[in-house]
Amino acid sequence: MKIYSGNSNPALSKAICDYIGIELGKASVSAFPDGETFVKIEENVRGQDVYVIQSTCPPTNHNLMELFIMIDALRRASATRITAVMPFYGYARQDRKDQPRVPITAKLVANLLVASGANRILTMDLHAQQIQGFFDIPVDHLYAAPVMYKYLKKMRLRDLVVVSPDVGGLKMAHAFSQVMEAGLAIVAKRRKSPTETEAMTMIGEIKDKNVLLVDDLTETAGTLTSAADLLKRMGARKILACVSHAILNDLGIERLRKSAIDELITTDSVPHPAIDGVQLVALSVAGLLGEAIKRIHSNSSVTSLFEFKGGRTS
Numbered sequence: 001m002k003i004y005s006g007n008s009n010p011a012l013s014k015a016i017c018d019y020i021g022i023e024l025g026k027a028s029v030s031a032f033p034d035g036e037t038f039v040k041i042e043e044n045v046r047g048q049d050v051y052v053i054q055s056t057c058p059p060t061n062h063n064l065m066e067l068f069i070m071i072d073a074l075r076r077a078s079a080t081r082i083t084a085v086m087p088f089y090g091y092a093r094q095d096r097k098d099q100p101r102v103p104i105t106a107k108l109v110a111n112l113l114v115a116s117g118a119n120r121i122l123t124m125d126l127h128a129q130q131i132q133g134f135f136d137i138p139v140d141h142l143y144a145a146p147v148m149y150k151y152l153k154k155m156r157l158r159d160l161v162v163v164s165p166d167v168g169g170l171k172m173a174h175a176f177s178q179v180m181e182a183g184l185a186i187v188a189k190r191r192k193s194p195t196e197t198e199a200m201t202m203i204g205e206i207k208d209k210n211v212l213l214v215d216d217l218t219e220t221a222g223t224l225t226s227a228a229d230l231l232k233r234m235g236a237r238k239i240l241a242c243v244s245h246a247i248l249n250d251l252g253i254e255r256l257r258k259s260a261i262d263e264l265i266t267t268d269s270v271p272h273p274a275i276d277g278v279q280l281v282a283l284s285v286a287g288l289l290g291e292a293i294k295r296i297h298s299n300s301s302v303t304s305l306f307e308f309k310g311g312r313t314s
Contacts (some may be wrong), residue, residue: 006054019290056090075117086270092127207235
């Protein structure tokens with residue numbers, strides 16, 4: 001087995017290799033002056049089971065091209081099996097035609113991964129689970145919930161209510177409420193633009209309760225912060241937010257600084273710089289992904305990675 005890393009999240013790749021107990025593979029991934037990506041695998045991979053770790057976080061298109069080119073280089077070097085390990089799968093929000101004359105880019109990315117030579121996909125917390133069906137190759141879909149649950153359990157939160165900030169996240173919120181033995185509520189929202197949402201009303205009782213907002217990803221933090229402001233006005237005490245992928249831009253950081261959210265809990269699926277004025281905790285998913293890679297390599301079951309506290313995360 002050999003593991004290689006693109007330039008999107010080298011720290012996570014190193015942590016995964018440390019968990020498995022192997023060295024990160026030697027590969028040169030650089031750019032020509034005109035921006036074209038150049039890849040050279042610096043060691044023999046003929047007949048090897050190879051894993052390429054690359055999150056498609058910003059710069060998204062650049063990181064995707066790095067991944068495609070690395071997979072192509074490995075395929076042409078006669079690797080036996082190539083698994084694309086994508087802790088964060090970009091373009092997942094474009095998974096359907098919700099307007100006339102728009103693409104289904106999540107499917108296009110799936111086609112490009114297969115065309116470049118990927119034999120298997122390992123990813124975590126897809127924005128829409130049906131994206132697994134866009135592939136005709138095996139997809140192992142992991143969940144960050146077990147990692148987050150361990151952290152939340154140590155906080156010993158009392159009078160907890162798990163809140164979904166929109167209708168789409170209700171299933172995820174229900175799973176959290178089951179394992180946390182907490183109440184469940186939902187915020188109804190209206191989207192004004194791609195970067196702005198308005199929390200309209202609350203379904204559930206949260207007065208004098210500690211609240212845990214859960215979502216799969218946030219970028220501009222509009223959904224989370226507008227929901228948190230509504231919850232605060234309705235009498236919530238401490239407000240925590242759990243997000244698998246925090247791809248925060250400048251607008252999102254500014255909103256979080258001004259918001260009622262006391263702590264943002266996320267993972268290291270994408271890199272996070274230190275952010276002044278925001279209480280951000282990044283939990284490592286290196287052990288989760290490393291264990292999945294070990295089991296895939298040994299042809300063992302990965303089902304138990306979906307299960308915790310006697311239940312399932314999905």
